[in-house]
Amino acid sequence: MKVLIAGGRGRVGSKVADLLEQNDVEVVSGGLDDGVDYIQGTGVAEVLEGVDTIINVLNTGRFDKEGAVDFFEGTTRALSAAGERAGVKHHILLSIVGVGEGDASEIGYYLGKVAQERALKEGTLPYTIVRSTQFQSYVPVLADQHTVEGKVMVPRDLIQPVELDELVALLGEIALAAAPLGEVEIAGPERFHMDDLLRGTLAASGDTREVITVESDGPIDAMVPRGEYRMGSVLYPVREIPTAD
Template sequence: MRVAVVGGTGLIGARVVRRLQDDGHDVVAASRATGVNSFTGEGLAAALEGAHALIDVSNSSYTDERGAQEFFYGSTLNLLTYGAAAGVAHHIALSVVGTDRLAASQGGYFIAKAQQERLIRESGRPYTIVHGTQFFEFLRTIADDATHSGVAHVADVLIQPMAADDVAAAVATSLTEAPAGDIVEHAGPDVFELGDLLRREMTFLGDARQVVPDPLGRYFGAEVGRRDLLPAPSARLAPTHFADWQGTAR
């Protein structure tokens, strides 16, 4: 099967590409690094020619609402339009567990992600939106965003993260299934206090900064409730535990 992976050279995209190639698929890794720009449309028609499925794991380099909205709106419209012209039979997009809740709490980046999802749902195209929880690989970035004056004041919330390899597996699995026409949630096997998990990661990395759970702390600009980052009980659980990932991934 011919599959175009948009964002195919990134953290998740490169993993998806390798997995699909190992499964025998004809895969096009579409990214700016390979001459394809989903936002401007450059190289997009050629990348999607003959593709049965389009997998969008691209991301905005902007985390502010305006920049992220501009990227996701333009890119998603292009992917849907070019995909329809190419006869793509399954549009698969990766997004974030809790996007709707985070967008409602004035989270700028998540407002953009919610808009992306809405465009896909309303497009009339056959689709699956894969919702993943936060990546283990992303934990230090969470701490960095919450750090002020050398102290990480993180939201006092629960988190159920997963390994990037498991995210890629979840995305690839969607290709073997019929378009869901809905959101399918995936999460890690264990629930943590965000502050406790970040302390473990910072200690492992030799990062001495203090991590303080803060009831008023925000998550990338969004106000978050205690359970807003957790999936529904029906979420599909990935196999990799944090301790196993931490011991073998680096």
């Protein structure tokens, strides 16, 4: 089996590449550092030669609606169309819990992921969308993203972070099984309130930023699974944070 990891040198992609290589899969990395650009169309046909499965773990630093939609929609359409021409049999896309059908969020980045899922579904390649909650290691980044003038302004929304290796294991499993599943979700074993989680995480690392609870601008369960999902088993590393249940 030959797998193209679009974004294969990124945080998720590099770990998936290691896992698949340990399972004797031929892995090709397709990202900017590999000379492949799905926006410009550079090197895309070449990198897809002989590929059976695409794992799409591309990412952008654009969090505004226009930038995120352009990136996620454009790269996914380009990959799907080139994949169809190359005879790819399975397109696996990493998405986020909370951007599925019926879920609504006005956050620009999330709208980009909604557009990405739609672009995948409009193509003809058999697909699996893997929606993950936030990675446990990403929680400090969330604190930075919510920091305004030195204070962390965050709602009491629910959050259920997953350990990255457990997501990577699921992506690897789905690629190796070579049987498109449609849509699957994964989350960690514990549900927290986001303000509690950030407060406890910052305190544990000696970060003195104050965390201020602000009013939520949407449903408080928008970021946690609402239906069936794969539950990881790795507990959040900071243990003294109250859970939400």
